[in-house]
Amino acid sequence: MSGSPVVMRLVASAYSVAEKAGAIVRKVLHSGDLGIVEKTGANDLQTLADRLAQQSICASLSRRFPKLTIIGEEELPAEETGEDLIENGQAEEILQKSCPAEYSGLKEEELVVWVDPLDGTKEYTEGLLDNVTVLIGIAYEGKAIAGVINQPFYNYQHGAGAVLGRTMWGMPGLGAFGFQLQEVPGDRRIVTTTRSHSNKLVTDCVDAMEPHEVTRVGGAGNKETSLAVTPPKH
Numbered sequence: 001m002s003g004s005p006v007v008m009r010l011v012a013s014a015y016s017v018a019e020k021a022g023a024i025v026r027k028v029l030h031s032g033d034l035g036i037v038e039k040t041g042a043n044d045l046q047t048l049a050d051r052l053a054q055q056s057i058c059a060s061l062s063r064r065f066p067k068l069t070i071i072g073e074e075e076l077p078a079e080e081t082g083e084d085l086i087e088n089g090q091a092e093e094i095l096q097k098s099c100p101a102e103y104s105g106l107k108e109e110e111l112v113v114w115v116d117p118l119d120g121t122k123e124y125t126e127g128l129l130d131n132v133t134v135l136i137g138i139a140y141e142g143k144a145i146a147g148v149i150n151q152p153f154y155n156y157q158h159g160a161g162a163v164l165g166r167t168m169w170g171m172p173g174l175g176a177f178g179f180q181l182q183e184v185p186g187d188r189r190i191v192t193t194t195r196s197h198s199n200k201l202v203t204d205c206v207d208a209m210e211p212h213e214v215t216r217v218g219g220a221g222n223k224e225t226s227l228a229v230t231p232p233k234h
Helices: 006-031 046-066 120-123 200-208 220-228
Strands: 037-039 044-046 069-072 110-120 135-142 143-153 165-172 173-175 191-192 213-217
Touching: 006 046, 006 110, 006 135, 006 143, 006 165, 006 191, 037 069, 044 120, 046 110, 046 135, 069 165, 110 220, 135 220, 143 220, 191 200, 213 220
Parallel strands: 069 110, 191 213
Antiparallel strands: 037 044, 110 135, 135 143, 143 165, 165 173
């Protein structure tokens, strides 16, 4: 729908692009060659999946939205992106949504997209696939106004016949879609925190909240979904 506000077209594109990136992440894993390099140390890794997924996301969105500012996590050399990494689709169900009035007049050049092509890289290299997400955030004047999370390996523990991956998205004033909220008793406090970067400050903060349950997982996107989203049933 070419008449949709630019922000809705951008979210619809980001949804399809995130799914493409998730497929790339799976393909690299299945190839058996992760192409791992250390960025700043053993706990700060980059893989071929990080590199290819970021190329795919940035090139695909830049082609459709040339005035957009895109900031990717990985520092990559400038190079031409192959057509096999380009995603031109848009999620039709998003284009059918009514844009919140406060965002309907935004211009392409006013928007900034933040990309983490593979959140939870260390966990990815260790086979902790539930921790892995693809994150695309959209901001206006320094504030988040929309986001997309793809879980490339959602359902992977169900075996060879399972459909892998799911994509969630949301926008203030419109809602969040692609998942069901967990039902948690109102008198329970659950805290999700880091599995590999803890320190005294983190521990003290967690203890101060007096949680009934603490989960320690990798990846910012995974922390978000582990609190809000119903996990697959095994």
